[in-house]
Amino acid sequence: MVYLDNSATTQPDPEVIRVMSDVMRDIYGNPSSLHGLGGKAERLLKQARETVARILGVSPQSLVFTSGGTEANNTAIKGVAYQHRGRGRHLITTQVEHAAVYEVCRQLEKWGWEVTYLPVDQQGRVRPEDVAAALQEDTVLVSVMHVNNEMGTVQPIPEIGRLLQDYPKVLFHVDAVQSIGKLEVRPREWGVDLMSFSGHKFHGPKGVGCLYVREGVTLSPLLVGGGQEGGFRSGTQNMPGIVGFTKAAVLAEQRRAEAVPRMYRWKQEMIEAVTDRLQDVRINGDTSEKGGAPHILSLSFPGLKSEVIVHALEEKGVAVSSKSACSSKGEEPSRVLKAMGLDDETAVGSIRISTGADNRDEDIQRGIEALTAVIPRLQHVMKGGS
Ligand SMILES: Cc1ncc(COP(=O)(O)O)c(C=O)c1O
Structure with a gap:
């Protein structure tokens, strides 16, 4: 075939499969455990976070491992909407987002938020001036994808990030699930506050992703419990998945x-x-x-x-x-x-x-x-x- x-989705790289099975076999400790096996897993987790951070040009503390792109998008959008609901209940997105953003916005509408879905031109691109025009007193979040998953058009993320610099209370989320290995991704330089990634789109495993949360940004976590991932995402980390995600990101960047x-x-x-x-x-x-x-x-x-x-x-x-x-x-x-x-x-x-x-x-x-x-x-x- x-x-x-x-x-x-992509076929996992053989190197990714190898490191994942090594971790499953040899480093099965819980990174939160105090004994030696836990310590080994914790060190591996730290290394993985530092490696992904280097690729994205961000700080390791700003990365939250998730169960994929869908969870990263849900965490970013619902997390910001809920956390900042006292300040405003208006969000801006586009008509061409993936369901993992679009349906989250639809759900928020049912729960009482107001969402503006910006139109796009014939190539599927949103105009930065439309983003500016849609901003309201009570806007808390703008969410625009980087690469469109249906027709490949790249959205003007740096331009939107630049104009949002004048609105420091409005957070900017970008679904960059289709980007790694194909385009350079620079959340910090682009003025992005939150950015979503997914391992299985660049020859990594399914069921593991990552959310960049700029340091200083607050959001209400979807999953609470043991307080892992800086409190943004509780649950014992998927160590084979995270190591596989990291290996795949390194290979994708090298290639x-x-x-x-x-x-x-x-x-x-x-x-x-x-x-x-x-x-x-x-x-x-x-x-x-x-x-x-x-x-x-x-x-x-x-x-x-x-x-x-x-x-x-x-x-x-x-x-x-x-x-x-x-x-x-x-x-x-x-x-x-x-x-x-x-x-x-x-x-x-x-x-x-x-x-x-x-x-x-x-x-x-x-x-x-x-x-x-x-x-x-x-x-x-x-x-x-x-
Ligand atoms: C642009 C975009 N966002 C989000 C997702 C969802 O990612 P995941 O499958 O990791 O939940 C996808 C995958 O289909 C996608 O293409």
């Missing part, structure tokens, strides 16, 4: 300079192939190197159904996605693509192809061959041919 669904140009080249090759060889195709999002992530390509074929395309490609041995994996079983056209101005018919005929650092040139060629064979056949059938 040619795996081109790396935005949904980034070599992998990213390759991924942009693949994206360009796929765009050229589909525009030259297929009819009635729309390419979604910003595909430039400056404005789009290297690994995600969103294509629409109006008149076709994404599920049908995904299954037809699978028969040819190629795995892609209909939209974001978390929502791909839903019947509804993608909320995110519709926010960019796609009509229902175009949105339901959309697929996402996403490459990973471990793909090879042959995978892309096989993907292109499968796509250029499958699409004209399906279009012919839809037009009443047999």
